[in-house]
Amino acid sequence: MHDNLVTIESFYTAFEGRDHAAMAACYHQDVHFTDPMFGDLHGDEARAMWHMLCDQATDLRVTYTVVEADDRSGSARWEAVYTFGPTGRKVHNRIDSTFGFSDGTIIRHIDTFNLWKWMRMALGTSGALAGWSGFAQTKVRTTARNGLDRFLKDHPEYTTN
Numbered sequence: 417m418h419d420n421l422v423t424i425e426s427f428y429t430a431f432e433g434r435d436h437a438a439m440a441a442c443y444h445q446d447v448h449f450t451d452p453m454f455g456d457l458h459g460d461e462a463r464a465m466w467h468m469l470c471d472q473a474t475d476l477r478v479t480y481t482v483v484e485a486d487d488r489s490g491s492a493r494w495e496a497v498y499t500f501g502p503t504g505r506k507v508h509n510r511i512d513s514t515f516g517f518s519d520g521t522i523i524r525h526i527d528t529f530n531l532w533k534w535m536r537m538a539l540g541t542s543g544a545l546a547g548w549s550g551f552a553q554t555k556v557r558t559t560a561r562n563g564l565d566r567f568l569k570d571h572p573e574y575t576t577n
Contacts, residue, residue: 418485418486418487419520420485420486420487420490420515420517420520421483421484421485421490423442423485423490423517423520423521423522424442424483424485424490424492424515424522425480425483426438426441426442427439427442427522428478428480428483428492428494430442431466431470431478432477432478432479434470434473434476435470436463436466436467436469436470436471439463439466439470440463440466440467442521442522443462443463443521443522443523443525444517444518444519444521444522444523445459446458446459446523447459447462447463447521447522447523447524447525448462448523448524448525449461449462449465449525449526449527450525450526450527451511451526451527451528451529452527452528452529452530452531452534452553452557453531453534453556453557453560454557454560454561454564455557455561457564460568460574460575461564461568461574462525463574464564464567464568464571464574465564465567467567467571467574468563468564468567472501473498474498474499474501475498475499476496476497476498477496477497477498478494478495478496479494479495480492480493480494480495481493481494481495485515485517487517488516488517489514489515489516489517490514490515490517491512491513491514491515492512492513492515493510493511493512493513494510494511494513495508495509495510495511496508496509496511497509500537500538500539503538503539503540505537505538505539505540506537507534507537507538508537509529509533509534509537510529511527511528511529512527512528512529513525513526513527513528514526514528531547531553531556532547532548532553533547535547535552535553535556
């Protein structure tokens with residue numbers, strides 16, 4: 417089994433167990449993470465986001481089904497099922513991930529999913545009706561980023577790069 421495949425599997429196994437420290441250990445110091453919700457995060461911002469998500473999860477279930485890796489890149493398909501706290505609605509998000517590696521760790525992590533589908537699940541009717549609009553998606557992204565900024569402020573161990 418390729419070492420980078422082991423790194424990806426270690427990352428998702430840690431996520432399944434909500435072990436943010438073990439997830440962070442899979443990341444390069446200068447990791448660059450991107451997804452439709454949080455946008456671009458670098459270094460400690462990315463590690464803090466996973467910490468925040470693990471801490472907030474009350475009924476999170478994570479599974480991953482497809483993993484590939486070679487010397488330079490890798491990919492995975494994973495699913496997260498959880499209750500979205502602010503609305504109490506059940507979310508079943510399907511995510512495709514791609515990875516880049518450096519020094520045996522993940523230096524680039526891109527998660528791709530349909531934000532409108534996520535908004536329909538998490539927000540219900542309002543998400544279904546407005547989730548397609550750039551304005552509504554920007555509001556969701558801003559809310560997510562503001563939550564991460566509050567988390568960073570309360571966790572000085574993350575000294576954002």
